Amino acid sequence: MxxxxxxxxxxxxxxxxxxxxxxxxxxxxxxxxxxxxxxxxxxxxxxxxxxxxxxxxxxxxxxxxxxxxxxxxxxxxxxxxxxxxxxxxxxxxxxxxxxxxxxxxxxxxxxxxxxxxxxxxxxxxxxxxxxxxxxxxxxxxxxxxxxxxxxxxxxxxxxxxxxxxxxxxxGKKPRLPMEAVFHRNRYTEDDKLLRFLQEYEEKTAAYYTERTDGQRSEGWVSQIVRTMLEPKRKYLRDFLRDRKFLKD
Missing domain, CATH: 3.40.109.10 (NADH Oxidase)
Structure with missing residues (x-):
């Protein structure tokens, strides 16, 4: 390397x-x-x-x-x-x-x-x-x-x-398993993808538990689903049009 x-x-x-x-x-x-x-x-x-x-x-x-x-x-x-x-x-x-x-x-x-x-x-x-x-x-x-x-x-x-x-x-945050990001020739089937996500949820929950001395134990899946439930910065579409973008 x-x-x-x-x-x-x-x-x-x-x-x-x-x-x-x-x-x-x-x-x-x-x-x-x-x-x-x-x-x-x-x-x-x-x-x-x-x-x-x-x-x-x-x-x-x-x-x-x-x-x-x-x-x-x-x-x-x-x-x-x-x-x-x-x-x-x-x-x-x-x-x-x-x-x-x-x-x-x-x-x-x-x-x-x-x-x-x-x-x-x-x-x-x-x-x-x-x-x-x-x-x-x-x-x-x-x-x-x-x-x-x-x-x-x-x-x-x-x-x-x-x-x-x-x-x-x-500390270095653990990334998603490569199999959840890298797909050979075609996108991975959902049942396999779900297994990778479940394993990652456990790994990241353990990471946050150790990093925060038990103050936080939420894994990546729980965190991402919670934070993405509502769209953010919805004003941006109008802002972009004001800045002469996205007119088509």
Missing amino acids: NETIQTILNHRSIRKFKSDPLDDETVRLLVEAAQAASTSSYQQAYAIIGVDDAALKRSLMEVASQQSYVAENGYFFVFCIDYHKHAVAAAWQGSNLDATIESTEALIVGTVDASLAAQNLVVAAESLGYGAVYIGSLRNDAKKVSELLALPNQTVPLFGVAIGLPDHSP
């Missing part, structure tokens, strides 16, 4: 960072790693907003359910779908891309592009000894985040990534 794979397999979310800021050279290197990720049809349909202003971090923390590590980290990145630069490029060429940008396919492409770039950045950061955590709760109020970051139309903030030197060493 090489060092790259070992870095990936050792991933865990870090939620407490030392106060050491990332220097400009490291930030630039991480962004270059992000840009090296694959991109659909060379569109590069994402933007990365780097946030090192303490007051701005605190404002983003307020959006993100008051999670302290949004403000207290070495550096904070916000990954966005970005077709604004494409619209500017098209106007320069005397064209208009609105119909394409407003399509569902464009939304998917931008989301995938941004996610691939972010994962490259995180792996690069972890290879340098930093820790990271993704912040999806920025979508609690994507309009407010857009205002704070002065995002133009045809951009959408998707998630943040906090980076810094770890100040704790959390």
Whole structure:
């Protein structure tokens, strides 16, 4: 096993960072790693907003359910779908891309592009000894985040990534058994899938029981079913349309 794979397999979310800021050279290197990720049809349909202003971090923390590590980290990145630069490029060429940008396919492409770039950045950061955590709760109020970051139309903030030197060493959460994720040639039958889920429920219940000294014993299946009973952030459809997406 090489060092790259070992870095990936050792991933865990870090939620407490030392106060050491990332220097400009490291930030630039991480962004270059992000840009090296694959991109659909060379569109590069994402933007990365780097946030090192303490007051701005605190404002983003307020959006993100008051999670302290949004403000207290070495550096904070916000990954966005970005077709604004494409619209500017098209106007320069005397064209208009609105119909394409407003399509569902464009939304998917931008989301995938941004996610691939972010994962490259995180792996690069972890290879340098930093820790990271993704912040999806920025979508609690994507309009407010857009205002704070002065995002133009045809951009959408998707998630943040906090980076810094770890100040704790959390346990590694067990992932689903490979058989529940990796299907050979066709999707696994439900009876087999259910057995894998039942085994995973027991394993994750034991993990949380040990991690919390018995304060929590809910396994993954129970947790996911409970938290997904009601859809979240239903305002996003209207927000996306306001930002010139999802018109088709």
